[in-house]
Amino acid sequence: xxxxxxxxxxxxxxxxxxxxxxxxxxxxxxxxxxxxxxxxxxxxxxxxxxxxxxxxxxxxxxxxxxxxxxxxxxxxxxxxxxxxxxxxxxxxxxxxxxxxxxxxxxxxxxxxxxxxxxxxxxxxxxxxxxxxxxxxxxxxxxxxxxxxxxxxxxxxxxxxxxxxxxxxxxxxxxxxxxxxxxxxxxxxxxxxxxxxxxxxxxxxxxxxxxxxxxxxxxxxxxxxxxxxxxxxxxxxxxxxxxxxxxxxxxxxxxxxxxxxxxxxxxxxxxxxxxxxxxxxxxxxxxxxxxxxxxxxxxxxxxxxxxxxxxxxxxxxxxxxxxxxxxxxxxxxxxxxxxxxxxxxxxxxxxxxxxxxxxxxxxxxxxxxxxxxxxxxxx
Amino acid sequence: xxxxxxxxxxxxxxxxxxxxxxxxxxxxxxxxxxxxxxxxxxxxxxxxxxxxxxxxxxxxxxxxxxxxxxxxxxxxxxxxxxxxxxxxxxxxxxxxxxxxxxxxxxxxxxxxxxxxxxxxxxxxxxxxxxxxxxxxxxxxxxxxxxxxxxxxxxxxxxxxxxxxxxxxxxxxxxxxxxxxxxxxxxxxxxxxxxxxxxxxxxxxxxxxxxxxxxxxxxxxxxxxxxxxxxxxxxxxxxxxxxxxxxxxxxxxxxxxxxxxxxxxxxxxxxxxxxxxxxxxxxxxxxxxxxxxxxxxxxxxxxxxxxxxxxxxxxxxxxxxxxxxxxxxxxxxxxxxxxxxxxxxxxxxxxxxxxxxxxxxxxxxxxxxxxxxxxxxxxxxxxxxxxxxxxxxxxxxxxxxxxxxxxxxxxxxxxxxxxxxxxxxxxxxxxxxxxxxxxxxxxxxxxxxxxxxxxxxxxxxxxxxxxxxxxxxxxx
Ligand SMILES: Cc1cc2nc3c(=O)[nH]c(=O)nc-3n(C[C@H](O)[C@H](O)[C@H](O)COP(=O)(O)OP(=O)(O)OC[C@H]3O[C@@H](n4cnc5c(N)ncnc54)[C@H](O)[C@@H]3O)c2cc1C
Ligand SMILES: Cc1cc2nc3c(=O)[nH]c(=O)nc-3n(C[C@H](O)[C@H](O)[C@H](O)COP(=O)(O)OP(=O)(O)OC[C@H]3O[C@@H](n4cnc5c(N)ncnc54)[C@H](O)[C@@H]3O)c2cc1C
Numbered sequence: 104x105x106x107x108x109x110x111x112x113x114x115x116x117x118x119x120x121x122x123x124x125x126x127x128x129x130x131x132x133x134x135x136x137x138x139x140x141x142x143x144x145x146x147x148x149x150x151x152x153x154x155x156x157x158x159x160x161x162x163x164x165x166x167x168x169x170x171x172x173x174x175x176x177x178x179x180x181x182x183x184x185x186x187x188x189x190x191x192x193x194x195x196x197x198x199x200x201x202x203x204x205x206x207x208x209x210x211x212x213x214x215x216x217x218x219x220x221x222x223x224x225x226x227x228x229x230x231x232x233x234x235x236x237x238x239x240x241x242x243x244x245x246x247x248x249x250x251x252x253x254x255x256x257x258x259x260x261x262x263x264x265x266x267x268x269x270x271x272x273x274x275x276x277x278x279x280x281x282x283x284x285x286x287x288x289x290x291x292x293x294x295x296x297x298x299x300x301x302x303x304x305x306x307x308x309x310x311x312x313x314x315x316x317x318x319x320x321x322x323x324x325x326x327x328x329x330x331x332x333x334x335x336x337x338x339x340x341x342x343x344x345x346x347x348x349x350x351x352x353x354x355x356x357x358x359x360x361x362x363x364x365x366x367x368x369x370x371x372x373x374x375x376x377x378x379x380x381x382x383x384x385x386x387x388x389x390x391x392x393x394x395x396x397x398x399x400x401x402x403x404x405x406x407x408x409x410x411x412x413x414x415x416x417x418x419x420x421x422x423x424x425x426x427x428x429x430x431x432x433x434x435x436x437x438x439x440x441x442x443x444x445x446x447x448x449x450x451x452x453x454x455x456x457x458x459x460x461x462x463x464x465x466x467x468x469x470x471x472x473x474x475x476x477x478x479x480x481x
Numbered sequence: 482x483x484x485x486x487x488x489x490x491x492x493x494x495x496x497x498x499x500x501x502x503x504x505x506x507x508x509x510x511x512x513x514x515x516x517x518x519x520x521x522x523x524x525x526x527x528x529x530x531x532x533x534x535x536x537x538x539x540x541x542x543x544x545x546x547x548x549x550x551x552x553x554x555x556x557x558x559x560x561x562x563x564x565x566x567x568x569x570x571x572x573x574x575x576x577x578x579x580x581x582x583x584x585x586x587x588x589x590x591x592x593x594x595x596x597x598x599x600x601x602x603x604x605x606x607x608x609x610x611x612x613x614x615x616x617x618x619x620x621x622x623x624x625x626x627x628x629x630x631x632x633x634x635x636x637x638x639x640x641x642x643x644x645x646x647x648x649x650x651x652x653x654x655x656x657x658x659x660x661x662x663x664x665x666x667x668x669x670x671x672x673x674x675x676x677x678x679x680x681x682x683x684x685x686x687x688x689x690x691x692x693x694x695x696x697x698x699x700x701x702x703x704x705x706x707x708x709x710x711x712x713x714x715x716x717x718x719x720x721x722x723x724x725x726x727x728x729x730x731x732x733x734x735x736x737x738x739x740x741x742x743x744x745x746x747x748x749x750x751x752x753x754x755x756x757x758x759x760x761x762x763x764x765x766x767x768x769x770x771x772x773x774x775x776x777x778x779x780x781x782x783x784x785x786x787x788x789x790x791x792x793x794x795x796x797x798x799x800x801x802x803x804x805x806x807x808x809x810x811x812x813x814x815x816x817x818x819x820x821x822x823x824x825x826x827x828x829x830x831x832x833x834x835x836x837x838x839x840x841x842x843x844x845x846x847x848x849x850x851x852x853x854x855x856x857x858x859x860x861x862x863x864x865x866x867x868x869x870x871x872x873x874x875x876x877x878x879x880x881x882x883x884x885x886x887x888x889x890x891x892x893x894x895x896x897x898x899x900x901x902x903x904x905x906x907x908x909x910x911x912x913x914x915x916x917x918x919x920x921x922x923x924x925x926x927x928x929x930x931x932x933x934x935x936x937x938x939x940x941x942x943x944x945x946x947x948x949x950x951x952x953x954x955x956x
Pocket of ligand 1: 280447
C-alpha cells in the first residue's frame with residue numbers, strides 16, 4: 104500500500120512499526136504533524152507483537168529501571184492514552200535462587216536495581232511460598248518486586264493500529280524500505296516495490312534491522328540479534344499468580360487469565376534478521392521447560408501447545424540508542440533497548456518530545472557513542 | 482536417544498509406507514515413524530487389536546497386505562511416535578510413551594496426508610456432529626455408527642461412502658445433502674471410468690442408497706443445527722447456487738441424533754510450513770500446498786514430500802507416488818544407478834499419472850467454493866478451540882488485519898490445541914474473500930510442536946544441578 108498522493112510531503116516518516124516506532128508516530132501525530140509510519144510487514148508483527156510481555160524490573164538492565172517503571176505504568180493505563188486494553192495486568196514478580204551461586208547473583212542484581220529505584224527486596228523462602236504457593240519449596244532465596252506484571256503482546260498491533268488511524272497517521276504496511284536518500288532538506292524513502300515517500304524528518308525504528316537502516320545513511324553501528332524462544336501451554340487450572348523468574352534472568356513464567364502459561368527467559372533458537380526466527384533448538388526448548396517445571400512443579404500436568412521465536416536487538420554496550428543522528432538534519436533513531444517492550448511506550452514518547460522541541464522528562468541515549476566511522480557521515 | 486539413518490519417512494499411510502518399502506528395497510537404512518498404532522494411514526487404518534474375526538473389505542485387504550509387507554521388510558518402524566519437530570539439518574524429534582527420541586537422516590520424506598475440513602455453520606460444534614472423514618474412521622476401524630439416525634452432508638465422494646457405510650452397518654440415513662449437482666457428478670464420470678473398480682463401487686453405493694429410499698438433496702447445504710434435547714439435533718438445510726452460496730428456496734428441517742458433515746480435505750503441511758519450504762495456493766487440491774519438482778523435492782535440501790500432503794489426489798496416487806519417492810531418494814543417495822532407476826520408475830510413473838486423473842476428479846468435487854465462504858453466518862464459530870466467530874474475524878478485518886497471522890494475533894483464531902489445523906484454511910479464505918487476493922492473506926506460519934507436547938512425557942525429572950543453563954543476561 105503506497106501513499107495515495109506521491110507528491111505529498113510528510114512532516115515526518117517513521118520507518119519500523121514496532122512499539123518504539125508506533126509510539127513515537129502516535130505522539131507526533133497527536134501533536135499535529137503529518138506522519139507516515141512505514142513497515143515492511145504489518146504493524147507490530149516482529150519483536151513488539153511476539154514477545155513475552157513481561158513488565159519486568161527484575162530483568163530490566165539496572166540503568167533503565169526508571170524508564171521501565173514509567174513504561175509499565177503506561178501499559179497499565181493503555182485504555183486511557185492508547186484507547187484499548189491490551190491485557191496489561193499488574194502482578195508481583197519473584198526472582199528465585201536454587202543454589203548458593205544463584206543466591207549471590209540474586210543479591211547483587213537486586214541491590215543494583217534497588218539502587219536505581221526499583222522496589223525490589225530479598226525475602227525468605229517461607230515468605231516466597233506464602234506469596235506464591237505453587238513454587239518449588241527447594242528454593243533457598245528470592246527477590247520480590249511488587250511492581251511487575253504482564254501484557255498480552257499479540258494485541259499490541261491492534262490497539263496501536265486503531266489509535267494511529269484515529270490520529271490520522273498514514274500507515275504504510277508491506278512497504279519494505281530499501282534505501283533512503285537525504286536531499287536538500289528532505290529525505291526520499293525508496294520502497295522495494297519502486298514506490299517512494301518524501302518527508303522532512305525521519306525516524307529509524309527498525310529493531311534488529313537498525314544496522315541496515317543506519318547503513319542507508321552511511322552510518323555503521325553493529326547491532327547484535329538475539330533469537331529468543333518462547334513456549335506456551337494449553338489452558339490449565341490456576342497454578343500461579345505471580346511472574347516468576349530466576350536469578351540469572353533465564354526464566355520468565357506467568358499464567359494469563361485464560362489459563363495458558365507462557366514460558367520464556369531468552370533461551371536462544373536459530374534464525375537471523377533475513378529469515379526471522381526459524382527454528383527451536385530442541386535441547387534449549389527442553390532446558391527452558393525443565394527450568395520452568397522446576398520452578399512451578401504443577402506445570403508437569405500440562406502440554407506445550409506452541410513454540411515461537413522472535414528477534415531482539417542488542418547494541419555493543421547493551422544500552423539503548425535513542426536520539427538525533429548528528430550530521431543529519433532532523434534524522435533520529437530509536438531502538439536497541441533490552442527488555443524494551445516494557446519501556447517502549449515511554450521511550451517513544453521521550454523521542455517524540457525531543458523531536459517536537461520539548462525537553463524530554465528523562466535523558467535520551469546518544470547514538471554518537473556507537474557510531475563507528477563518524478568521518479563517513481556525508 | 483539419537484540415531485542416524487539414510488531415509489526417514491514421516492507418516493505411514495499408503496504414501497509413506499510405500500516410500501519406506503521401496504527405499505529399504507534398495508538396501509538403505511530406513512526409519513518410518515507414525516503417531517498411529519500401526520501402518521495404513523487414514524484409508525487403510527487397522528482396527529484395534531481387540532477386534533478379531535471381522536469380515537474383510539477391499540480396504541482391509543489392501544491394508545493387511547501393506548502391513549504384512551512392512552513387517553517382512555528391513556524398515557525400522559516406530560509407531561505411537563508423534564513427530565513434533567523437524568530441523569533443516571534433517572533432524573527429527575518425536576515423542577513416544579517412553580519419552581523423547583530423535584533421529585538424524587540423510588533424506589526425509591514427509592507423507593503426513595490430509596485432514597478434513599468442515600465449513601462452519603451455527604451449531605457445527607455440537608456433540609453428535611462429526612466429520613465425514615471421522616465417520617469413516619468410526620465405521621471402518623471401530624465398527625461403530627455415528628448415531629441411530631444420521632444426516633449425511635457436505636461434498637465429495639466421502640458423502641456416498643459414509644451414507645452407504647451407515648446403511649451397511651445397520652443404521653438409518655435421514656438424508657444425503659450434497660453441495661454438488663447431479664450434473665457435476667456426471668461431468669466427472671470420464672475420470673471415474675479410469676478406475677472402473679471404484680466407479681462400480683460408487684454405483685453400488687448409490688443403488689443401495691436409492692433402494693432404501695434415502696432422500697437426496699443436491700445443491701443443498703446445512704444452514705444451522707440446534708440441540709433439542711439430550712439426543713436430538715434439529716438441522717436446517719437449504720438450497721445453494723453453483724458457487725455454494727445460500728439462495729432463497731425451501732428450507733427443510735431434520736430431527737436426527739447424529740450428523741456427519743464434511744467439505745473435503747486439506748493437505749497437512751505442518752513440516753514443510755515449519756521449514757519455510759515454498760508453497761503455492763491451489764484451491765482444487767486442498768489449499769496451500771508445498772511446491773515440489775517432478776521428483777518430490779521441496780525447496781529445502783534433502784526434504785521430499787509425497788501423498789495427500791502435496792495436494793489431495795487419493796490413496797491410489799499416494800501409494801504409487803510413494804514408491805516413486807522412495808526410489809528417487811535411493812537414486813539421490815547413490816543406492817540406485819540412473820539406469821536402474823529409469824527401469825523401475827517408468828511403469829510406476831505411467832500408473833501414477835492415471836491415478837492422478839481419478840484422484841483429481843475426486844478432489845475437484847471436494848474443493849471449497851467461494852459462495853461457501855460468503856455464506857458463513859456471522860455467529861458461526863470458525864475456531865472451535867478459542868470460540869472465534871465469523872463476526873470476530875470481520876471485525877479484525879475492519880481494524881486492519883490483512884494476513885492470516887495478523888488475524889490470529891488479534892482474535893486468537895488458531896491459537897488453541899489444534900493450532901489452526903481445523904480453522905486455518907477457512908480463516909484465511911474469509912480474509913482473502915474480503916481482500917479479493919488469496920495469496921496475500923497467506924497461511925499460518927508453521928511452528929513446533931506439530932502436536933501438543935505433554936510435559937511429563939517430554940522431560941525426565943532431573944536434579945537442578947544437572948540443568949544445562951546458558952550464561953546469565955547482563956546486569
Ligand atoms: C521473544 C522475545 C521475548 C521478549 N520478551 C520481552 C519481555 O518479556 N519484556 C520486555 O520488556 N521485552 C521483551 N522483549 C524485547 C522487546 O520485544 C523489544 O525490545 C521491543 O519490542 C522492540 O521494539 P522495536 O519497536 O524496537 O522493534 P520491533 O518490534 O522489532 O520493530 C521493528 C520493525 O521494523 C520493521 N522493519 C525492518 N526492516 C524494515 C524495512 N526495510 N523497511 C520497513 N520496515 C522495516 C520490522 O518489520 C518491524 O516491524 C522480547 C523480545 C523477544 C524477541
Ligand atoms: C480422517 C480421514 C479419513 C479418510 N477416509 C477415507 C476413506 O474412507 N476412503 C478414501 O478413499 N479416502 C479417505 N481419506 C482420504 C485418504 O486419507 C487419502 O487419499 C490417502 O490416505 C492419502 O494417503 P497418504 O499416505 O498421503 O496420507 P494418510 O493416509 O493420511 O497418512 C498420513 C499418516 O501420517 C501420520 N502423521 C501425520 N502427522 C504426523 C506426525 N506429526 N507425527 C507422526 N505421524 C504423523 C498419520 O498418523 C497418518 O498415518 C480420508 C482422509 C482423512 C483425513
